[in-house]
Amino acid sequence: MTIYETLLPQREHLARACRVMGKLDVTKSTYGHISMRIQAPGPGGDLVLIRARGPGESGIRYTAPEDIILVDLDGRKVAGRDDLHVPKEVFIHTQLLRARPDVHSVLHAHPATVMLFTICDKPLLPLFGAYDPQALRLVRKELSYYDRSILISDDDKGRxxxxxxxxxxxCLMRGHGITTCGATVEETTLTAIRLNEVAELNYKAYLLGNPRPISDADLEAFDQGKEVEWASYWRYYCRLVDEN
Ligand SMILES: [Zn+2]
Incomplete structure (x- = not known):
């Protein structure tokens, strides 16, 4: 059995995360990819499973385990179907995985509402937190910004x-999209979903009037709050895509 065949459970997991992104309209059509580090001791270094592009792809909403290919940390294809190729922006994944040993999964997508905030230089405000304190923490403390609108198409741009x-x-990428990362595929995907929800709510609040951020006193109270467990969120989204 080849290494690619033994990675079927990981490919199934990654494909499901892609389907979640499509189902929730975080990204559409054929756009967007999620990756997962495969630790491989030895001279070649780690490998990466990633949603592929090319004439044989299914589109993000319908990603199957066969749509996931194996690449190395230089972004070269190692295994996968002949009618699939490495995404042009694979360097987003490979360079982040190289730079961050704590990161085991990377996601890149182009959610329109988040993009609008990068295009118009509007800040994402801390508007809610009671039912989702992690969304509040994300917008206050866990975001970064990339000011260029280019395709991340080589190692230097990835770095x-x-x-x-x-x-x-x-990361909010001006006039382009988002990149999220985390220790697991679940964490990376849920961060992208949260970021999209924060942007959607901010967008509607700006349309309705003058959004009023949560007060400093209430923000301080949230800082003392406990971490919300993520497993039930993930189960919900898996069921959402597995049922149809
Ligand atoms: Zn892109």
Whole structure:
């Protein structure tokens, strides 16, 4: 059995995360990819599973385990179907995985509402937190910004993006999209979903009037709050895509 075949459970997991992104309209059509580090001791270094592009792809909403290919940390294809190729922006993933040993999964997508905030230089405000304190923490403490609108199509551009991201969980890329990262595929995907929800709510609040951020006193109270467990969120989203 090849290494690619033994990675079927990981490919199934990654494909489901892609379907969640499509189902929630965080990204549409054929755009967007999520990756997962495969630790491989030895001279070649770690490998990466990533949603592929190309004539044979299914589109993000319908991603199957066969749409996931294996690449190395230089962004070269190692295994996968002949009608699939490495995404042009694979360097977002490979350079972030190189720079951050704590990161085991990276996501890149182009959610329109988040993009609007980067285009118009409007800040994402801390508007809610009671039912989702992690969304509040994300917008206050875990965001970074990348000011260029270019395609991240080589190692140098990937390195520059990784430098902008530093130790953050999510990056707003001007006139382009988002990159999120985390220790697991679940964490990375849920961060992207939260970021999109924060942007959607901010957008509607700006349309309705003058959004009023949560007061400093209430923000301080949230800082004392406990971490919300993520497993039930993930189960919900998996069921959402597995049922149809
Ligand atoms: Zn992109």
């Amino acid at each position: 520059t993006l990784a430098e902008a991201i530093q130790s953050s969980k999510a």
